[in-house]
Amino acid sequence: MSASEAQPTPRSVDAVVVGAGFSGMYLLHQLREQGLSVVVFEAGTDVGGTWYWNRYPGARVDVESLAYSYSFSPDLEQEYQWEERYPTQPEILKYARHVADRFDLRRDIVFRTRVTAATWEEEAGTWLVRTEHGDAVSARFFVMATGCLSASKMPEIPGLESFKGATYHTAHWPHEGVDFDGKRVALIGTGSSGVQSIPVIAEQAADLTVFQRTPAYSLPARNRPLRPDEIAERKASYRAYRQAQRESAAGIPVTVPTKSALEVSDAERDAIYEAAWESGSLVNLLSTFTDLATDQAANDTAKRWIHRKIHEVVKDSEVADDLCPDYPVGTKRPCLDTGYYETYNRPDVHLVNLRRTPLVEITEKGVRTAEREYEADIIVYATGFDAMTGALTNVDIRGRDGVSLKETWQAGPRTYLGLGSAGFPNMFMITGPGSPSVLSNMVVSIEQHVDWVAGVIRHLDAEGLRTIEATPQAQDDWVAHVNEIAGYTLYPKANSWYMGANVPGKPRVFMPYAGGVGAYRKRCDEVAAKGYEGFALTV
Ligand code: NA7
Numbered sequence: 001m002s003a004s005e006a007q008p009t010p011r012s013v014d015a016v017v018v019g020a021g022f023s024g025m026y027l028l029h030q031l032r033e034q035g036l037s038v039v040v041f042e043a044g045t046d047v048g049g050t051w052y053w054n055r056y057p058g059a060r061v062d063v064e065s066l067a068y069s070y071s072f073s074p075d076l077e078q079e080y081q082w083e084e085r086y087p088t089q090p091e092i093l094k095y096a097r098h099v100a101d102r103f104d105l106r107r108d109i110v111f112r113t114r115v116t117a118a119t120w121e122e123e124a125g126t127w128l129v130r131t132e133h134g135d136a137v138s139a140r141f142f143v144m145a146t147g148c149l150s151a152s153k154m155p156e157i158p159g160l161e162s163f164k165g166a167t168y169h170t171a172h173w174p175h176e177g178v179d180f181d182g183k184r185v186a187l188i189g190t191g192s193s194g195v196q197s198i199p200v201i202a203e204q205a206a207d208l209t210v211f212q213r214t215p216a217y218s219l220p221a222r223n224r225p226l227r228p229d230e231i232a233e234r235k236a237s238y239r240a241y242r243q244a245q246r247e248s249a250a251g252i253p254v255t256v257p258t259k260s261a262l263e264v265s266d267a268e269r270d271a272i273y274e275a276a277w278e279s280g281s282l283v284n285l286l287s288t289f290t291d292l293a294t295d296q297a298a299n300d301t302a303k304r305w306i307h308r309k310i311h312e313v314v315k316d317s318e319v320a321d322d323l324c325p326d327y328p329v330g331t332k333r334p335c336l337d338t339g340y341y342e343t344y345n346r347p348d349v350h351l352v353n354l355r356r357t358p359l360v361e362i363t364e365k366g367v368r369t370a371e372r373e374y375e376a377d378i379i380v381y382a383t384g385f386d387a388m389t390g391a392l393t394n395v396d397i398r399g400r401d402g403v404s405l406k407e408t409w410q411a412g413p414r415t416y417l418g419l420g421s422a423g424f425p426n427m428f429m430i431t432g433p434g435s436p437s438v439l440s441n442m443v444v445s446i447e448q449h450v451d452w453v454a455g456v457i458r459h460l461d462a463e464g465l466r467t468i469e470a471t472p473q474a475q476d477d478w479v480a481h482v483n484e485i486a487g488y489t490l491y492p493k494a495n496s497w498y499m500g501a502n503v504p505g506k507p508r509v510f511m512p513y514a515g516g517v518g519a520y521r522k523r524c525d526e527v528a529a530k531g532y533e534g535f536a537l538t539v
Contacts, residue, residue, distance in 0.1 A: 151386040220336075498512060
């Protein structure tokens, strides 16, 4: 900024929160309830975060609505009417807006504003947070509530700019929608966004070609409208259900498996997989046996069973082969779909296996692989995110002595409990790397982190303390523990975004905490009970 330009007047608040998704909204509510002044910066024009941005056709959550909702307000739980078992993006966004209105959140949210930098000012003991509009706000606390899957990623393919047709990324879908009628569509990417949008786009387009680098394991969602009796039943037992969520492994209560996949007969195993498949619930599938996540041979039984299912649905056996993943089930995020595999039986849908014929470039007319050019009117990129760290390192965060978070994390994220990082006092991450986050029902993990952060701030204020910061030792120990737990699992065997493997040059580190939501919460509560053990607190 040149000297002649006017400096915006810094404002001062107790807490700056980045992001008005489910994390930022609840954090704003909680901190305001305890008397703090808060400003939330949000890049979008409304609340909702993930559900604001990801408006692609077919977008749905893969956790049931009655579980994927806030628990902090029993009144909200009782009054809100969910419509579907797995709500669509518009239904979830409607819920987020309802929450914003009901708790009068918008008055403290600055929309259309991206935070660009945050600097710890040692002398003042505050963060100076800057936005893209040149505003600067100082705050005692700085919280990144930026979500795990919010920094979208275009593929590294030559010629991206040369395509003359229309281009869309699933995570930046136009609010007015896209008209696919009569269009030839090329779609790249078969993670959840691809798997959910492919059947819907296929219905509308003249022709759809899917470019697949890695196939997904996908389970039919068996979505349906919720029945009044099941809504009433859940509403009557919500308190007990919420407690069960908090104590569960993934934030969704399931029957805990007791048997190894290798100790049952083939017939029994098939019946158990069939029941999980029929249930339309990912956690049910992943909770069929004790050792799916840890034992290759056990996992192979699930893999073979799902391959068989894919072959039962997809008529062309070569296409079915291409759709069968080779990595262990569950080591990349499995998908929940409506009519995904069936879509490949349509004569106007084509699958290109990029493992056989690699993608070479985007041309003026479409997509070129090593074999040929595929002409298209529209290219849809369902190519995912710089997951878990991208949104954090995209902001120029400078802690003590001007140290940059991005540089500090060059070899992989380093946190204590996924909540704080050494060298960055009074800064918190909601569902940061090193916490269960993406391995769990996000709303459950978000609420736990928000409650914990609100508790820390209450503690500091009550004790007359000014700063809290993870100690390097506690952080090293936690990083080692996160790695140790990951090492007991099959997760590191897949090239997943959990491992940073989808971003060229990103270090291969398993980022979420695989020890389970219940055990993790216990650990966080113990840390708090012991006066925030592993954190340095100063006056
Ligand atoms: P994902 O799950 O990261 O999927 C992205 C897809 O795009 C995946 O199939 C990638 O293949 C593919 N991709 C990425 N880059 C390329 C290039 N350069 N060439 C070809 N294909 C590419 O993101 P989603 O948005 O679908 O889902 C994110 C999460 O949201 C999901 O897991 C749920 O939790 C909700 P790859 O697997 O990297 O080989």
